[in-house]
Amino acid sequence: MTCSSTIRLLAIIEAVTVTGPARNLIEFCKCARAHAMAEAPLIETSIVTYCRSGWPEEGRARATTQAASPNPFISAVRAAGIEVIVIPERCRFDVRVIEQLRRVVERHSPDIVQTHNLKSHFLLRLSGLGRRYPWTVFHHGYTATDVKMHLYNQLDYWSLRKAARVITVSQAFVNQMKRRGVSPERIVVVHNSIHPDWSRVSGEEKRAVRTSLGIADDESMILTVGRLSREKGHADLVVALAYLRACHPQLKAKLVIVGDGPEKKRIEKVAAAHHVSEQIVFAGQVPRVAGHYAAADLFALPSHTEGSPNVLLEAMATGLPITATAVGGVPEIVTHNENALLVTPGDPQSMGEAMAQLIKNRPRALELAANARAIVFDQFSPDARLRALVKTYQQLREDRREMTEAALSEVAAK
Incomplete structure (x- = not known):
């Protein structure tokens, strides 16, 4: 009743x-x-x-x-x-x-x-x-x-x-x-x-994901998740990866792109033009993406427009260091240099440099990640x-x- x-x-x-x-x-x-x-x-x-x-x-x-x-x-x-x-x-x-x-x-x-x-x-x-x-x-x-x-x-x-x-x-x-x-x-x-239990992944599952993606132990896994459409900025992220390899050759990294969509062929062409095809894994649609977050070393969000992106909250809940473009509701969720590194949209060089910082300065990266994880369960539960x-x-x-x-x-x- x-x-x-x-x-x-x-x-x-x-x-x-x-x-x-x-x-x-x-x-x-x-x-x-x-x-x-x-x-x-x-x-x-x-x-x-x-x-x-x-x-x-x-x-x-x-x-x-x-x-x-x-x-x-x-x-x-x-x-x-x-x-x-x-x-x-x-x-x-x-x-x-x-x-x-x-x-x-x-x-x-x-x-x-x-x-x-x-x-x-x-x-x-x-x-x-x-x-x-x-x-x-x-x-x-x-x-x-x-x-x-x-x-x-x-x-x-x-x-x-x-x-x-x-x-x-x-x-x-x-x-x-x-x-x-x-x-x-x-x-x-x-x-x-985001639910507090969302990011619970076993160490075995984490290792299995990295193995299935071909990520070596000495490589940093850069993760991005989202539909492959133009406003998501994946082509910018590919160029940022090329910048990272050219300006920081000592850093070994692979970009894993989870998702599918109409921009895939164009992204592949951009990767080929910048000679980074071998450093990119197109994972497609993934039923349980929590394992990919757990396996990653950092998360990148290169979007040109966003609202309140679930993928950002997922990365925060997992405890991943984050670099993202300061668009839409992103700056309402994370703050530059407090819990993430924010860059201007459409600026691959800045994003490439931010990714390099997160890979090189691991203690600082983990500090940002811990700060982000602390607020996500308080403010975005x-x-x-x-x-x-x-x-x-x-x-x-x-x-x-x-x-x-x-x-x-x-x-x-x-």
């Missing part, structure tokens, strides 16, 4: 794999369930997602808790014991989904509807549900890989302007949204989080994130109650 302190949350997200926002959502549900106490509200979360393999032959779509061929995200949600409702679709922006979306929301009658990614924002605004239920939008930033995506990103502001709250991951994104007409009073900054989100949800519910009472009073006065 639902008690008065319970907050019913319906989260709508497009996801196939368990990365970024999808992983954060699952972790939030687990954390909320683990911390449900008498003095704190219980968060009952159901997740709505889409699946293109579920459209029936007779042409009538029907939302269901059972998907014929569940993808990794759906499987992970079910494994976590979270209710998931799957809406069949025929294409990415299938407006026929809206009818099913309305039925799902009305059936669950949530206290709050929450959307992740621009597709869900767009469909919810078109449905009109945002006018009937408190609507929270999660804004994770944008990836403008081509003209089409750039147009999609601009369209997203049309949705954001009508949400009751926009939860974003960095102050840098707040400034962007304000310039696009999103009311600053509706924007809340909540950084991503799942508990801290849960408290911030619950505060936002409680305020939304209170706002709705006050609006309802005011409307009833107005009717009674007539």
